[in-house]
Amino acid sequence: MSNTRRLVNAVDIHKVYRLGKVEVHALRGVTLQIDEGEFVAIMGPSGSGKSTFMNLLGCLDRPTKGIYQFDGMDVSKLDDDQLAELRSRKIGFVFQSFNLLPRLTALQNVELPMIYAGVDTRKRRQSAVRLLEWVGLADRINHRPSELSGGEQQRVAIARAIANSPKLLLADEPTGNLDSRSGEEILRVFRRLNEDGMTIVLVTHDQNVARWAKRIVMFQDGQLVDDKMLEEFDGAYAR
Numbered sequence: 001m002s003n004t005r006r007l008v009n010a011v012d013i014h015k016v017y018r019l020g021k022v023e024v025h026a027l028r029g030v031t032l033q034i035d036e037g038e039f040v041a042i043m044g045p046s047g048s049g050k051s052t053f054m055n056l057l058g059c060l061d062r063p064t065k066g067i068y069q070f071d072g073m074d075v076s077k078l079d080d081d082q083l084a085e086l087r088s089r090k091i092g093f094v095f096q097s098f099n100l101l102p103r104l105t106a107l108q109n110v111e112l113p114m115i116y117a118g119v120d121t122r123k124r125r126q127s128a129v130r131l132l133e134w135v136g137l138a139d140r141i142n143h144r145p146s147e148l149s150g151g152e153q154q155r156v157a158i159a160r161a162i163a164n165s166p167k168l169l170l171a172d173e174p175t176g177n178l179d180s181r182s183g184e185e186i187l188r189v190f191r192r193l194n195e196d197g198m199t200i201v202l203v204t205h206d207q208n209v210a211r212w213a214k215r216i217v218m219f220q221d222g223q224l225v226d227d228k229m230l231e232e233f234d235g236a237y238a239r
Helices: 050-057 080-090 106-116 121-134 150-161 180-195
Strands: 006-019 022-035 039-043 065-070 091-095 168-172 199-203 215-220 223-229
Touching (some): 022 050, 050 065, 106 150, 168 180
Parallel strands (some): 091 168, 168 199
């Protein structure tokens, strides 16, 4: 009997945006479950709803209709402060544009989420150093983003995203601004994280990137149209 635990339970999710008198249906009845330890790629053309769905998974937005349970909690019943706390403690974010603070060093950027979480100075400094060593930046900890390559900046962003040991790591086009070699390095970091047990949801339009996941979910016109498991990592970068 499996001991796998359900982390994400999204049932009949709708999202409607109102632009004046016009209604835009971004999601139309999406149902998706994700268990702890999965590595899921969400694909789809522009306007398919994949980024809207990722925002809902990350508790950055709320569904217009439907049920979203994260880590056993009914997200719809949480107020804004509780949602912010949930994001801080249980969800990590990695973005295409890195979103590092330019005046802070790599070390200081990684420390930020631990400051917000109330971790004491010595412990967060030790943790930040360890995380930067883990992503291969031991010799770059005192460099600012402008002194780092794109791949190095994204590795800092990943270290920052996992600083508070989140239950879920969300990555939105994380290799979109990188060359193929740097992209491969980032995807290998995600693979290592997943092999260590972290649940990852990666949004991408690139089939070669998606194949680094263990499961590919396809969106089109606000609906989930395909959901398949991959037998093994078979991304083009891995060959």
